[in-house]
Amino acid sequence: MKRFFYMAVMFGLCAVLCGCKAVTPQRVQSVDTAMGTVIQQNIFQVSGDTDHAGEIMDLIRSLEEDLLSRRLATSEVYAVNRSAGSPEGQNISEELAGMLEQCLEITERSEGAFDVTLGPVIRLWDIDGWAAGLEEGEFQIPSEDELARALALCGSRKVRLEQGENGSKLYLEEGMELDLGAVGKGLALTEILAYLKEHNMISGAVISVGGSVLTYGDKPDGTGWRVGVADPRAPATNLGVIVLEGQWCVSTSGDYERYVEAGGIRYHHILDPADGYPADSGLCSVTVVTKDGLLSDALSTACFVLGREKGMELAELYGAEALFVTDDGSISMTPGMEGMFQAAQ
Ligand code: AMP
Ligand code: MG
Secondary structure (H helix, E strand, O other): OHHHHHHHHHHHHHHHHHHHOOOOOEEEEEEEEEOOEEEEEEEEEOOOOOOHHHHHHHHHHHHHHHHHOOOOOOOHHHHHHHOOOOOOOEEEOHHHHHHHHHHHHHHHHOOOOOOOOOHHHHHHHOHHHHHHOOOOOOOOOOOHHHHHHHHOOOOHHHOEEEEEOOEEEEEOOOOOOOOOOOOHHHHHHHHHHHHHHHOOOEEEEEEEEOOEEEEEEOOOOOOOEEEEEEEOOEEEEEEEEEEEOOOEEEEEEEOOOOEEEEOOEEEEOOEOOOOOOEOOOOEEEEEEEEOOHHHHHHHHHHHHHHOHHHHHHHHHHOOOEEEEEEOOOOEEEOHHHHOOEEEOO
C-alpha cells in the first residue's frame, strides 16, 4: 500500500515537471529558389535537430526533375512529350496519372479555359524566355497564322489517359506538348503538406512556392496565418491579407507575375485557349483558397481566363473561396472570402 502511495506521488511529480517543460516551437526561416521561382519558408519546430527547410527544398527540386520539367530529360513530362504521336503511348506514374485526371476534370468544368496541353502556344510566345530577361527588340508577337497552327496541336480532348490495374498510359497526338506550369507550384504544396504531416516535431508552417502558399498547424502566439494579396499594379504592397486558421492552400494568378510590354500593351503569361492570346477577361489577378494545392493553383489560372462572373461560378462549383481584382482596381469576392479577407487600411 505504502509502495503504491510513493509510486503515485512520483508519477504526479513527473507529470507536473513535464507539464512545466512544454517547449515553445522555434521559428526557422529560409528563402531559396527552385522551379524557376522563390520559395519562402517559415517553419515552427519543437526540436531544432532536423533541417526541415532543406529537406523540403530537396523535395521540390526532385518534383521538378523527376516529374514536372518540360526541359529536363530526367522528367516524366519530358518523356511524355517526346512520346507524342507514338501509337504505343507512354507508361506514366500514378502520381502523374492522378494529377492529369484532376486537370482534365478542371478543363471540362472550366469549358476549356484551363488546359495543360497549351505547350505549343506557350512555346510560341516564349514565356520561359521572358523570365530569363529579353534584350531590346527580342520580343516577337506571334502572327495569327502561327497561333492558329500551334492551337491546332492543343486540346485536352485529344489526350487519352488509360488507367488500369497494370498502371497508367498516356497517349498524345503528334506535336502535342503538356505544360504543367499552371499547377506545378500547387502540386508542390500537396507534397510539402504530406511531408509536414509526417513530422510531428513541426507544429506549424507557412510556405510559399511562387504564387502558391501553404498554411499548416498553429502559430505559437495563437493568431491566424496572414497571407498577403499583392496589389497587381504595385506588387510590393498588399491590398490586404487573408487570415486563415490551420491548413489551407492559397494561389494567386496575376498579369503582373510574368509579362512583356510592347507598344503600350502588356502581354502576360496566362493564355486564353480560345485564341492563344494573353487572357483579356477584365481581371488583373485572382486569388483562390482551397484545402488542396493543385486545385487552388489550377482554379486561379482557370478563373483568371474565365473572368469575374464565370470564375466566381467555377470557384463555387468546387467549394473554393476566391478574390478577384478587376482592371479598374476594384475587388470582388465569394461570400466565404468576405470572412477571411482584411483590406489594408
Ligand atoms: P499560373 O501563374 O499558375 O496562373 O500559371 C501560368 C502558367 O501556366 C503559364 O506560365 C503557362 O506555363 C501556363 N498556362 C498559361 N495559360 C494557361 C491556361 N489557360 N491553362 C493552363 N495553363 C496555362
Ligand atoms: Mg495556377
